[in-house]
Amino acid sequence: MQLYAERALLDTGWADGALIEIGDDGLISALTTGVSRPPEGCERVAGALLPGMPNLHSHAFQRALAGAAERRGAGEDTFWTWRTAMYRLVEEIDPDAMEGIAGQLFVEMLEAGYTSVGEFHYLHHDRDGRPYACLTETSERIIAAAERTGIALTLLPVLYTSSGFGGEAPAAGQRRFVNGGERYARLLDALFSRHARRPGLRIGAAAHSLRAVTPGELDGALRALRSLDAHAPIHMHVSEQVREVEDCVRWSGQRPVEWLLEHADVDARWCLVHATHLSASECDALARSGATVGLCPTTEANLGDGFFPAAAFLDAGGRFGIGSDSHVSVSPLEELRWLEYGQRLVHRRRALLASPGTPSVGRRLFEHAARHGADALALPAGALAAGRRADLVAVDTSLPALQCREDDGLLDALVFAGNVNPVRDVMVGGRWRVREGRHVERDPIRRRFAETLRTLGTL
Amino acid sequence: MQLYAERALLDTGWADGALIEIGDDGLISALTTGVSRPPEGCERVAGALLPGMPNLHSHAFQRALAGAAERRGAGEDTFWTWRTAMYRLVEEIDPDAMEGIAGQLFVEMLEAGYTSVGEFHYLHHDRDGRPYACLTETSERIIAAAERTGIALTLLPVLYTSSGFGGEAPAAGQRRFVNGGERYARLLDALFSRHARRPGLRIGAAAHSLRAVTPGELDGALRALRSLDAHAPIHMHVSEQVREVEDCVRWSGQRPVEWLLEHADVDARWCLVHATHLSASECDALARSGATVGLCPTTEANLGDGFFPAAAFLDAGGRFGIGSDSHVSVSPLEELRWLEYGQRLVHRRRALLASPGTPSVGRRLFEHAARHGADALALPAGALAAGRRADLVAVDTSLPALQCREDDGLLDALVFAGNVNPVRDVMVGGRWRVREGRHVERDPIRRRFAETLRTLGTL
Numbered sequence: 081m082q083l084y085a086e087r088a089l090l091d092t093g094w095a096d097g098a099l100i101e102i103g104d105d106g107l108i109s110a111l112t113t114g115v116s117r118p119p120e121g122c123e124r125v126a127g128a129l130l131p132g133m134p135n136l137h138s139h140a141f142q143r144a145l146a147g148a149a150e151r152r153g154a155g156e157d158t159f160w161t162w163r164t165a166m167y168r169l170v171e172e173i174d175p176d177a178m179e180g181i182a183g184q185l186f187v188e189m190l191e192a193g194y195t196s197v198g199e200f201h202y203l204h205h206d207r208d209g210r211p212y213a214c215l216t217e218t219s220e221r222i223i224a225a226a227e228r229t230g231i232a233l234t235l236l237p238v239l240y241t242s243s244g245f246g247g248e249a250p251a252a253g254q255r256r257f258v259n260g261g262e263r264y265a266r267l268l269d270a271l272f273s274r275h276a277r278r279p280g281l282r283i284g285a286a287a288h289s290l291r292a293v294t295p296g297e298l299d300g301a302l303r304a305l306r307s308l309d310a311h312a313p314i315h316m317h318v319s320e321q322v323r324e325v326e327d328c329v330r331w332s333g334q335r336p337v338e339w340l341l342e343h344a345d346v347d348a349r350w351c352l353v354h355a356t357h358l359s360a361s362e363c364d365a366l367a368r369s370g371a372t373v374g375l376c377p378t379t380e381a382n383l384g385d386g387f388f389p390a391a392a393f394l395d396a397g398g399r400f401g402i403g404s405d406s407h408v409s410v411s412p413l414e415e416l417r418w419l420e421y422g423q424r425l426v427h428r429r430r431a432l433l434a435s436p437g438t439p440s441v442g443r444r445l446f447e448h449a450a451r452h453g454a455d456a457l458a459l460p461a462g463a464l465a466a467g468r469r470a471d472l473v474a475v476d477t478s479l480p481a482l483q484c485r486e487d488d489g490l491l492d493a494l495v496f497a498g499n500v501n502p503v504r505d506v507m508v509g510g511r512w513r514v515r516e517g518r519h520v521e522r523d524p525i526r527r528r529f530a531e532t533l534r535t536l537g538t539l
Numbered sequence: 540m541q542l543y544a545e546r547a548l549l550d551t552g553w554a555d556g557a558l559i560e561i562g563d564d565g566l567i568s569a570l571t572t573g574v575s576r577p578p579e580g581c582e583r584v585a586g587a588l589l590p591g592m593p594n595l596h597s598h599a600f601q602r603a604l605a606g607a608a609e610r611r612g613a614g615e616d617t618f619w620t621w622r623t624a625m626y627r628l629v630e631e632i633d634p635d636a637m638e639g640i641a642g643q644l645f646v647e648m649l650e651a652g653y654t655s656v657g658e659f660h661y662l663h664h665d666r667d668g669r670p671y672a673c674l675t676e677t678s679e680r681i682i683a684a685a686e687r688t689g690i691a692l693t694l695l696p697v698l699y700t701s702s703g704f705g706g707e708a709p710a711a712g713q714r715r716f717v718n719g720g721e722r723y724a725r726l727l728d729a730l731f732s733r734h735a736r737r738p739g740l741r742i743g744a745a746a747h748s749l750r751a752v753t754p755g756e757l758d759g760a761l762r763a764l765r766s767l768d769a770h771a772p773i774h775m776h777v778s779e780q781v782r783e784v785e786d787c788v789r790w791s792g793q794r795p796v797e798w799l800l801e802h803a804d805v806d807a808r809w810c811l812v813h814a815t816h817l818s819a820s821e822c823d824a825l826a827r828s829g830a831t832v833g834l835c836p837t838t839e840a841n842l843g844d845g846f847f848p849a850a851a852f853l854d855a856g857g858r859f860g861i862g863s864d865s866h867v868s869v870s871p872l873e874e875l876r877w878l879e880y881g882q883r884l885v886h887r888r889r890a891l892l893a894s895p896g897t898p899s900v901g902r903r904l905f906e907h908a909a910r911h912g913a914d915a916l917a918l919p920a921g922a923l924a925a926g927r928r929a930d931l932v933a934v935d936t937s938l939p940a941l942q943c944r945e946d947d948g949l950l951d952a953l954v955f956a957g958n959v960n961p962v963r964d965v966m967v968g969g970r971w972r973v974r975e976g977r978h979v980e981r982d983p984i985r986r987r988f989a990e991t992l993r994t995l996g997t998l
Contacts, residue, residue, distance in 0.1 A: 146956035147940065147951050147952030147954075147955045148944070150890065150899065150901055150951040150955050151890060151899050151900065152893035152899075156888060157888055157891075158887075158888050158889060159889070162889060184939055188939070378880075380884075381881075384888050385887070386887055387884060408955055409956070414958055421840035421877075422840075422884065424840055424841070424842075424843035425843065425845060425846060427843065428845055430616035430618070430620070430841075430842065432616075439612075440610050441610065442606075442609055483989055483992060484995075489607065492606050496609050496841065496867055497868070498606075500647075529939055530939070530943075533943040
């Protein structure tokens with residue numbers, strides 16, 4: 081397949097007349113620029129062509145809670161009271177609901193310009209906390225939703241054993257998440273043996289958080305993963321809440337990131353999600369580790385987490401990608417915009433996340449999050465180059481907010497003046513999944529989601 | 540004209556079967572609820588009916604800069620370097636450009652669910668700083684754009700005389716803004732005599748800021764305004780930047796809000812825009828004054844202003860409305876969402892702007908901003924009730940993010956899970972201006988905007 085774009089943001093920068101050859105494997109096999117006229121029969125992309133954005137942190141089922149937990153309660157409302165509402169939803173989800181919600185969510189992601197997703201998947205068991213007849217039942221539903229919608233998936237089955245630091249027994253509301261080390265290893269085995277070679281699907285592993293696994297369990301899970309795939313990604317929530325940091329210090333004498341950097345082999349295969357509360361030395365050390373930080377600005381704002389020190393982290397050479405996490409918003413542009421805005425509000429300055437080499441804030445944010453998001457998902461995506469996946473987005477440059485903006489100026493307008501969704505067409509792994517702003521299967525998937533929501537009742 | 544809605548948010552709360560009678564004057568003449576079947580020939584509104592949102596603070600021409608000032612410069616990027624870029628745009632605007640940009644902007648506002656706008660209008664003169672042959676030339680262009688698009692307008696011509704506290708002479712870049720007291724009074728006179736009785740149009744006044752007018756000039760402008768209309772609104776930028784607060788203290792020994800509350804007749808006719816940096820006593824006193832605070836969360840974030848103490852201000856009984864100000868975003872839902880999110884990030888809690896009486900954050904924010912925004916514009920709008928303007932919005936409750944959400948739950952989903960624009964139909968003063976998400980004159984207005992942008996070049 082051949083694609084031609086008049087203007088495209090490639091690995092090497094902006095280019096005119098890009099001719100993109102895409103193999104049957106969904107990878108870009110060749111890229112030529114400066115082509116003034118596309119060959120006969122070649123498809124022409126309208127607008128500007130950009131790499132699709134990886135969404136590195138998702139709990140798909142939580143989409144059903146979006147907007148339904150925004151009420152003042154009797155006491156103080158916090159992350160922890162939100163978690164109680166989320167656990168109530170957990171009680172209601174069955175495998176069909178999981179698939180119905182994930183399908184709708186993935187359509188929304190694709191229509192917003194996300195082309196891959198890291199599913200941090202911890203809802204493994206039935207309502208009584210017993211494994212389904214098929215141990216990977218709910219994982220299979222996530223995979224089915226990704227296949228149907230066409231989004232590339234890095235599935236990160238989650239190890240979850242405890243409710244607090246030091247191996248505290250899990251609470252009743254967590255029973256659907258819990259696997260001991262041995263069963264977790266079997267879960268990984270089953271997923272790798274069934275799905276390791278499927279195109280557009282990658283298997284990794286996750287530990288929920290330092291409060292939910294013991295050091296020995298973390299070690300065991302990492303060994304199990306490495307024996308299956310030495311390069312597989314490992315994700316973990318860390319330092320999202322101040323209470324979590326305090327509990328960790330009480331348990332170990334160290335802060336979570338400090339502990340992890342000393343006790344685990346944190347390197348470029350790792351993605352630390354949130355990492356909101358960092359000391360200056362943790363921030364520097366994390367940047368040096370090569371790990372990606374998974375930032376989820378809309379969820380972190382919704383949950384009142386606090387501000388990640390993004391400017392200092394980038395200045396120290398750190399890497400981040402973005403995730404929509406709880407999916408209260410599903411928009412890479414809102415994530416990027418408010419990541420920068422948070423820094424502006426805290427520091428009372430502007431253009432904080434640009435760099436001397438890339439003065440355009442839009443370009444820096446978009447390109448950085450695309451590349452490192454893909455790294456965190458261990459997918460060859462996040463940039464348009466030969467050998468990488470044909471995951472790409474065409475934006476409508478005739479929109480009033482984008483017209484007369486060019487190249488980096490277009491990316492600035494896209495990120496900052498972008499509250500009308502500018503995504504027109506989206507390709508994942510060489511196949512068009514969104515055309516003229518609509519996912520090709522939008523309607524039937526939406527109907528199924530509506531049925532699912534009805535079974536869940538008004539939350 | 541009669542309208543029927545199955546579910547509507549009225550002045551008195553949510554109601555089933557609302558039958559709304561609208562007079563030729565564009566006001567709601569009667570409202571009946573509990574009507575199970577609409578009368579023959581009555582128009583039926585699909586979805587849920589809400590009051591339209593007033594946008595209480597706009598500089599229309601700045602829409603042309605949206606997304607075009609997001610680059611790191613050689614030095615430190617701040618509000619003040621942004622202002623330099625904005626002044627460069629000012630040099631380029633002629634009356635035709637003013638009308639072309641305002642037309643496009645007002646279409647975007649209506650499509651996003653804003654039904655009225657307070658135009659804080661300071662670009663009065665030609666490129667050499669000389670008044671146009673018609674003193675109200677640029678004001679007339681704003682009025683023409685509002686009439687064409689149908690948005691209700693409160694025009695706030697701005698008094699601007701100085702570049703710093705204590706009457707410092709204006710800078711070259713400010714020459715198009717400057718009117719002495721006498722000419723400002725003539726400008727007000729001309730606007731009132733021509734437009735005071737036009738439906739959907741209200742004239743008020745504004746002083747740019749305490750740094751841009753002297754106490755004597757402020758007094759004079761207020762006297763001129765009161766002689767024309769004792770109830771007309773008065774708007775003023777205040778305490779947006781820390782440097783402005785420091786300069787004010789140096790000049791007067793008082794902070795800007797403190798000074799204003801002591802030296803001006805600040806009451807319910809006033810709207811203080813931004814008021815970002817408040818001491819605790821200023822916050823309380825401002826809440827007691829009855830003035831509205833004009834909050835512009837997306838612009839305040841874009842410019843790195845800082846965080847308005849919204850939770851404390853509401854707890855003290857304060858009132859706010861919202862504005863899109865520089866129009867980097869044009870979305871009442873993004874403004875409301877990030878107003879709450881800013882408070883969550885600062886306080887690390889959730890649901891901060893709800894109240895014990897209105898636990899739904901979405902309901903509280905939407906209703907409060909609609910009512911007090913209308914008060915700040917001195918328009919009888921902001922709620923659906925007999926005697927008020929028929930400014931209303933129908934939202935598409937079949938969207939995945941809104942389905943199965945009801946009443947306050949719908950407003951929570953609208954504000955927080957609302958990054959797909961849910962506005963379907965918009966009526967202003969009894970006339971439909973947006974149908975199925977499109978402004979009825981979208982295309983010709985968009986073409987004119989495109990021509991305008993081309994004359995401005997790539998900014």
